[in-house]
Amino acid sequence: KAGVTQTPRYLIKTRGQQVTLSCSPISGHRSVSWYQQTPGQGLQFLFEYFSETQRNKGNFPGRFSGRQFSNSRSEMNVSTLELGDSALYLCASSLTGENGNTIYFGEGSWLTVV
Amino acid sequence: GENVEQHPSTLSVQEGDSAVIKCTYSDSASNYFPWYKQELGKRPQLIIDIRSNVGEKKDQRIAVTLNKTAKHFSLHITETQPEDSAVYFCAAMGWRGSQGNLIFGKGTKLSVKP
Numbered sequence: 481k482a483g484v485t486q487t488p489r490y491l492i493k494t495r496g497q498q499v500t501l502s503c504s505p506i507s508g509h510r511s512v513s514w515y516q517q518t519p520g521q522g523l524q525f526l527f528e529y530f531s532e533t534q535r536n537k538g539n540f541p542g543r544f545s546g547r548q549f550s551n552s553r554s555e556m557n558v559s560t561l562e563l564g565d566s567a568l569y570l571c572a573s574s575l576t577g578e579n580g581n582t583i584y585f586g587e588g589s590w591l592t593v594v
Numbered sequence: 595g596e597n598v599e600q601h602p603s604t605l606s607v608q609e610g611d612s613a614v615i616k617c618t619y620s621d622s623a624s625n626y627f628p629w630y631k632q633e634l635g636k637r638p639q640l641i642i643d644i645r646s647n648v649g650e651k652k653d654q655r656i657a658v659t660l661n662k663t664a665k666h667f668s669l670h671i672t673e674t675q676p677e678d679s680a681v682y683f684c685a686a687m688g689w690r691g692s693q694g695n696l697i698f699g700k701g702t703k704l705s706v707k708p
Contacts, residue, residue: 513695523638523683523698536695570637572696580626580645580687583696585637 482507484573484586492592498559501589503571505552509584511577512554514546517568517588526569529554530577561593596621596688600699607674608707615702617684618666626687627660627667628696633680641682642669674706 485504493499505512513528513536525538529548546556552573558565568588574581597620607613619627625646630638644651644658644667651658655674660667671678681703685696 515696522700523685523696525695525697528695538695582640582643583628584640585630587637 484571484584486569486571486586486589488589489587490590490592492594493561495561495563495593497561498557499561499591500555500557501569501571501591503554503556503573503586505554505571505573506584509573509575510552511574511581512548512552513572513574513577513583514554514556515570515572515585516540517570518566523570526556528577535577558591563593565591566593567591596624596686596697598684598686598697598699600684600702602702603700604703604705606705606707609674609676611674613669613671613674613678613704613706615669615682615684615704616666617668617686617699618664619686619697620665621686621688622662622665624686624688624697627658628685629658629669630683630685631680632683632701638683671704674704676706676708679704679706 487502511530514526517523528536532548543559548554570588571586572583574583600617628643631641632638644660655672657670681701683701684699688697
């Protein structure tokens with residue numbers, strides 16, 4: 481069974497640009513969540529999607545957005561990139577996202593903003 | 595909202611010794627507590643988890659204990675090996691509405707010296 485797949489793995493963008501990251505969850509998993517990992521702030525929750533609906537959102541500005549498709553694949557978008565957006569963006573999937581569901585992480589997308 | 599504190603931030607042990615990492619959480623409604631191991635440049639990998647209806651769980655050299663009254667949980671690694679060297683994160687499932695998201699501790703960098 482394939483794990484959580486994220487693309488692209490590495491990317492470099494310029495300040496002011498926008499970026500879209502993609503995530504394919506484990507087959508059968510309907511909940512997809514996104515996390516940002518930085519050395520200073522650690523692992524922080526961005527948002528969670530289930531059945532194409534955003535159910536939960538962390539404390540990030542509106543420049544961070546996402547969506548989920550009918551096949552549970554998800555994308556996240558960051559507009560007007562800032563240097564501080566440089567981070568590892570991790571996608572995670574679980575069966576339903578309910579309390580107690582095991583959550584599995586993808587390898588992440590390393591974003592560098594210059 | 596949920597807040598998770600993790601200690602120590604760094605831990606150095608000799609091969610064969612035990613290692614203990616402790617976490618506290620604030621939201622008494624949280625009832626799922628996973629531990630992740632992250633090696634340099636790789637994804638967080640689930641190593642063990644515990645749900646609130648259980649006080650202790652063991653998997654070979656790894657064990658987790660949970661004290662719901664005191665709101666703390668701990669990871670115990672026995673007979674440590676150099677390959678246990680990594681950053682370990684504890685997390686608690688925090689609630690918003692009926693769905694949850696993981697709130698992570700800041701991580702513990704474990705070094706096992708041969």
